[in-house]
């Protein structure tokens with residue numbers, strides 16, 4: 189069931205077109221990630237959906253409701269992660285949650301939220317004494333106080349070290365277990381790949397690709413790269429490559445020393461035929477690797493831009 193529907197959203201700032209007719213739907217319970225280069229329009233898109241900016245044109249339906257007519261209702265079932273700078277530095281973790289909870293009629297148990305964001309042990313610690321990652325988790329906790337169905341996290345892990353980033357991933361996955369829908373933006377490709385049910389790649393204000401990362405990768409190419417290393421050195425590698433080059437599943441191959449690289453649309457078939465040959469010819473294969481495309485390869489293919497963390 190669709191919980192958010194965005195249609196033909198457009199937003200300009202003077203001559204800058206920040207968002208250029210973006211459309212997508214988010215399903216209930218999904219982790220939906222918007223990725224894109226700097227200035228692609230991610231934050232503007234998110235802020236329009238959160239009701240913080242008004243689109244020039246286009247429509248946004250959250251559970252079928254729109255901001256103009258149903259703003260108060262929408263605020264009850266969405267949660268927006270505030271910037272870390274919006275936290276009260278001199279108040280404790282618990283007190284921050286308590287202040288935010290006072291804005292709402294309905295709240296989730298604060299003890300439960302502290303468990304969820306793994307800050308129970310720090311409940312009486314002042315925000316100024318927390319690490320960057322703990323502050324970000326608290327910010328997610330603040331977005332949870334009204335027990336929302338939909339959470340918006342804008343770059344929740346930017347600037348965090350890998351371990352702190354993983355701790356945030358754990359929180360996002362717990363939210364998913366609770367049946368929440370999470371819409372997030374990120375600069376980290378690995379994060380998009382690990383967390384998301386679907387990934388929306390945005391560039392220059394437009395959606396250039398939208399699907400599961402697995403299908404995006406498949407859509408881009410059916411080919412997989414296989415790498416083999418032969419114990420018999422360059423001679424063995426050349427013989428194997430010459431043999432397998434004739435296979436219809438193999439589009440190309442390259443030999444470098446004892447190493448053979450193959451690109452195949454049916455890797456299982458290619459390997460089956462190759463191993464039959466190497467067994468017959470008693471060529472010892474020292475190492476076999478089947479390389480996967482990554483979401484990063486997809487990003488580069490769709491946007492023509494290198495990915496920079």
Ligand code: ATP
Nearest residue numbers: 201204205206224225226227228229230231232233
């Ligand atoms: P980043 O990854 O750097 O946060 P982003 O994908 O979130 O980028 P946006 O912040 O949405 O991109 O910006 C999209 C474009 O709109 C950029 O060219 C930006 O400079 C411009 N822009 C955004 N907000 C404003 C504003 N208030 N006034 C003028 N231009 C703006």
